[in-house]
Amino acid sequence: MKITKALPLAALASLSLVLAGCGGDASTSGSGTTGIQVPDLPMASEVGESEGQVNIIAWAGFVEDGSTNPDADWVSAFEEETKCQVNRKVGATSDEMVQLMRSGEYDLVSASGDASLRLIAGGDVAPINTELIPNFGNIVDGLKGQVYDTLNGKSYGVPIGRGANVLMYNTDHVAEAPDSWAPLWEEDTEYAGKTMAYDSPIYIADAAVYLMATQPDLGITNPYALDADQLAAAVELLKTQNGLVGEYWNDALKAVSSISSGTAHMGTGWQVIVNLAQGDGGKVESVLPKEGATGWSDTWMIAAEAKNPNCAYKWMDYASSAEVNAQISQNFGMAPANALACEGSDANAAHCETFHATDEEYYKQVWMWTTPVEQCVDGRTDVTCTNYQEWTKAWTEVKG
Known part of the structure; x- marks a missing residue:
């Protein structure tokens, strides 16, 4: 199973976006955003004959032809069915993906x-005609119309899957299951020097989630919409944690080793890390703490000037089918986007239960990664929010 996920996130140049009215639950309200000034690009009106190929940039594990793992091959059937040869480029980071798309x-x-x-604002990707993707109808409601891929009533992405950043712990060292992130953040923690934290500027949002619950007077309502004072508060909390954390990780396999062996007693992680640790014999469990958590979601996006749009649309629909989406999500380690991917076998059902695939109450507690930009995504218009470039500078300050 390939589980590396283009981390840490690359630094982001300042964006000139006009965002407004993006409040709601942790997962957002599912209505996307309005008032964003982006290029007015046309979307496809029909899917024609195959051009013979399609060129895809994807995370490792998303587009597999059996060459990496003979048990992971959904490309061959697509090529035979559509006569579209799949040419895959594995993306190492989000920044690289943006540059390659450009x-x-x-x-x-x-x-x-x-x-x-970034891709939408730069005019690099086009809105998607979801009527040309029959399988889009089976995508879970919680992944439709989100702030990161739906703008001004137009969909720019076909959801692939999602996951939460959970609190994982080794039961040999943590006798009672925790229900809060407090042991990772508070100075009086009994686990000082024995915790793990995620090594990326986007981890600032995790601090913001904790502050939302413990310091409501700061007025944080969205962890990706921090004004200067709110960012300063998050940085102060992160500096406190820096003196307590045993290690930072951005290599998932390293995280598996640390939590499984008990080198780390607890820390931020992914459910797939917990699964692998358990498979290695580690006594590891996970929980979504009462304060909520951050998370991530991925979507297929089509180039504004795609040379092979017909094959691209055929791939997006094919990859969104229940069977293929189940294979992708199980191969990578995430909740599938297609609700029907949870049916058909005991393995599918078990995977979906583990990753809470159709549990929207669970994901309402999860704030999916969203690029911080100057225009506050919580709807405020009386302040300027901090952008990812500022977050990157702040993270360097935290790490020292």
């Missing part, structure tokens, strides 16, 4: 929330 050589990308706004 080269004009690729038709599709599997974009995370930290890249999608």
Whole structure:
């Protein structure tokens, strides 16, 4: 199973976006955003004959032809069915994916929330005609119309899957299951020097989630919409944690080793890390704490000037089918986007239960990664929010 996910996130140049009215639950209200000034690009009106190929930038594990793992091959059937040869480029980071899409050589990308706004604002991707993707109708409601891929009533992404950043812990060292992030943040923690934290500027949002619950007077209502004072408060909390944390990670396999062996007693992680640790014999469990959590979601996005738009649309629909979406999500380690991917076998059902695939109450507590920009995504218009470039500078300050 390939589980590396283009981390840490690349630094982001300042965006000139006009965002407003993006409040709601942690997962957002599902209505996207309005008032964003982006290029007015046409979307496809029909899917024609195959051009013979499609060029895709994707995370490792999303587009597999059996060459990496003989048990993971959904590309071969697509090529035979559509006569579209799949040419895959594995993306290492979101920043690299953005640059590759701007080269004009690729038709599709599997974009995370930290890249999608950049692509949309830059006119690099076109709105998607979801009527041309029959399987879109089976996408879970909680992944439709989100702030990171739906703007001004237009959809720019076809959801692939999602996951939460959970609190994982080793039961040999943590006798009672925690229900709060407090042991990772508070100075009096009994786990000082034995915790793990995620090594990326986007982790600032995790601090913001905790502050939302513990310091409501700061007025944080969205962890990706921090004004200067709110960012300063998050940085102060992160500096406190820096003196307590045993290690930072951005390599998931390293995280598996640390939590499984008990080198780390608890820390921020992904459910797939917990699963692998358990598979290695580690006594590891996870919980979504009462304060909520951050998370991530990926979507297929089509290039504004795709050379092979017909094959691109055929791929987006094919990859969104229940069978293929189940394979992708299980291969990567995330909740599938297609609700029907949870049916058909005991393995599918078990996977979906583990990753809370259709549990919208669970994901209402999860704030999906969204690029911080100057225009506050919580709807405030009387202040300027901090952008990802400022977050990157702040993270360097935290790490020292």
